[in-house]
Amino acid sequence: MKFLKSLYLTRRFFYVIAAIALLFLISFWIPMIYPILWVILVILSIVLVIDIIALYQSKGLTAQRILPEKFSNSDLNSVKIQIKNAYSFKVFAEVIDELPIQFQKRDFLYTAEVAPAKNIEFEYEVIPLQRGEYKFGKLNIYAQSILKLAKIRKVFDAEQTVKVYPSFIQMKKLDFLAIDNRISQAGLKKIRRLGHTMEFEQIKEYVTGDDVRTINWKATAKHRNLMVNQFQDEKAQPVYSVIDTGRVMKMPFEGLSLLDYAINSSLAFSNIALRKKDKTGMISFSAKIEKILKDSSRMSQLQRIMESLYNINTDFKESDFGSLYAGINRFITHRSLLMLYTNFEHPSALERQLPYLKAINKRHVLVVIFFENTEITRLLQSRPENLSESAHQGIAEEFNQNKVKMAKELQRHGIQTVLTKPKDLSINAINKYLEIKARGLI
Known part of the structure; x- marks a missing residue:
C-alpha cells in the first residue's frame, strides 16, 4: 500500500496510452496495424516496469532543508535545499516545500536535473511580514528517470521552526554604512556639533585639522610645542525606545503594521546608540506598562532588546499615557532621551494626551514619533476624475494638514517631533537622535 501511495504515472505515460487507444480505434478501419499496436503496448508495459524498478532499486534521492537560525522581519531571507542523487542515472526532480502558513503560498515548485551520484543545492527567498514562529512542514521530492513514464514521491520529515525577529538585516545595513563613513548613502545626515557637550580626555600635540579653539596655552608654553585639549563625546547617556502597542499601531502600510515599523526602528536605533556608547533601554505600553528593560551600555543589551521586541503585539486597547507617565517617573530616575513611537490621526487624540507628554518632557528629552498616512498622500497625488473624487481629495487634504498641525x-510646547513615512522611520529616528546628541540636549 505504501508502494502505491508513492508511485505516480506521468503525463507522458497517459499521452502515450491515449495515442495507442486512438490507434486501436483507427485499426477498426485499418486492421493491419492491430497486431502492431499490441506489440507496442507490451513494449510500453515492459519499459514502464523497468522504469519503476529503476526508481525503487536504490536509496535514490535524499534531501534536506537548511534554515538560518532566525529570520529578519520584512527582509529577504534565504532558505537552502540540498539534494543528493544516489542513482546511477540522471534524475529529474520536482521539489515541493511545505511553507509556513503565514506566507499563504501553496504553489511552491522547483524543478532540477541531478546528474548520477551528484549533489545540487539551490535556494529561494521569503519575506516574512509578521514576527513569531514560522513552522516549515515536510519536504516532498518527486523523482523520475529519463524515460519519464513514472515518478516516485519521497517525503522527508523536515519539519522545522524558525523565529522571525525584528529586522536585524536593516539594523546591520545602517550600522555598516555608518561605520564605513557612507552615512549619506544610508540616508543619515552629517550633523555639525553645536557647542561642547564633551568630556576632557587628554592633552596632545597639535596636528593639522585639530580645532584651534582647543589649544591649551599653558601646556604649549611648558612643552614649547603647540598642544591641544582632546575631548570625547559624553558617554553612557540613558536612551529609551518607548513603544505604543495600543490599537492605533495596528494600522498596516505596505504589508507591515505601524507596530512592526516601530519595532524594526527601535532595534536599529538602539544599535546606533550603543555604538555611540550610550545606555539603551526599552519600554512598551498600552493600557498599562507592559515591559521595561532597564538601560545598559553593554553590547549584550542589543540581544536583550531583540528578545524583548520579538513577541510584542498590539492588544487593541486604547493607550493610557497617564500610566506611561507614572511608570516613567517610577522606573527612570535620571534625565533620559525617550523616543516615543506612537500615532495620532486627529488633533483631538493628541489633545487628550498632551498634558502627559508635556509632563514627561519636563524631566526628560521626549521625542514623539508618529506617522504620515501614505495612503492619503497617494490619494492626494492622483488626479480626480469626477466630483466625488474631488470631495475625497478635499477630506484627505484636511487629514494631511491635521498631521502637520499636530507636529507644530x-x-x-517644546517637544521634539518626528513626522515620518513608515518606510523612512529608522533613518529619521536615527537622524533625530544624532541631532539631539549634536545639540547637547542630553
Whole structure:
C-alpha cells in the first residue's frame, strides 16, 4: 500500500496510452496495424516496469532543508535545499516545500536535473511580514528517470521552526554604512556639533585639522610645542525606545503594521546608540506598562532588546499615557532621551494626551514619533476624475494638514517631533537622535 501511495504515472505515460487507444480505434478501419499496436503496448508495459524498478532499486534521492537560525522581519531571507542523487542515472526532480502558513503560498515548485551520484543545492527567498514562529512542514521530492513514464514521491520529515525577529538585516545595513563613513548613502545626515557637550580626555600635540579653539596655552608654553585639549563625546547617556502597542499601531502600510515599523526602528536605533556608547533601554505600553528593560551600555543589551521586541503585539486597547507617565517617573530616575513611537490621526487624540507628554518632557528629552498616512498622500497625488473624487481629495487634504498641525503643536510646547513615512522611520529616528546628541540636549 505504501508502494502505491508513492508511485505516480506521468503525463507522458497517459499521452502515450491515449495515442495507442486512438490507434486501436483507427485499426477498426485499418486492421493491419492491430497486431502492431499490441506489440507496442507490451513494449510500453515492459519499459514502464523497468522504469519503476529503476526508481525503487536504490536509496535514490535524499534531501534536506537548511534554515538560518532566525529570520529578519520584512527582509529577504534565504532558505537552502540540498539534494543528493544516489542513482546511477540522471534524475529529474520536482521539489515541493511545505511553507509556513503565514506566507499563504501553496504553489511552491522547483524543478532540477541531478546528474548520477551528484549533489545540487539551490535556494529561494521569503519575506516574512509578521514576527513569531514560522513552522516549515515536510519536504516532498518527486523523482523520475529519463524515460519519464513514472515518478516516485519521497517525503522527508523536515519539519522545522524558525523565529522571525525584528529586522536585524536593516539594523546591520545602517550600522555598516555608518561605520564605513557612507552615512549619506544610508540616508543619515552629517550633523555639525553645536557647542561642547564633551568630556576632557587628554592633552596632545597639535596636528593639522585639530580645532584651534582647543589649544591649551599653558601646556604649549611648558612643552614649547603647540598642544591641544582632546575631548570625547559624553558617554553612557540613558536612551529609551518607548513603544505604543495600543490599537492605533495596528494600522498596516505596505504589508507591515505601524507596530512592526516601530519595532524594526527601535532595534536599529538602539544599535546606533550603543555604538555611540550610550545606555539603551526599552519600554512598551498600552493600557498599562507592559515591559521595561532597564538601560545598559553593554553590547549584550542589543540581544536583550531583540528578545524583548520579538513577541510584542498590539492588544487593541486604547493607550493610557497617564500610566506611561507614572511608570516613567517610577522606573527612570535620571534625565533620559525617550523616543516615543506612537500615532495620532486627529488633533483631538493628541489633545487628550498632551498634558502627559508635556509632563514627561519636563524631566526628560521626549521625542514623539508618529506617522504620515501614505495612503492619503497617494490619494492626494492622483488626479480626480469626477466630483466625488474631488470631495475625497478635499477630506484627505484636511487629514494631511491635521498631521502637520499636530507636529507644530508638539513643537510649540517644546517637544521634539518626528513626522515620518513608515518606510523612512529608522533613518529619521536615527537622524533625530544624532541631532539631539549634536545639540547637547542630553
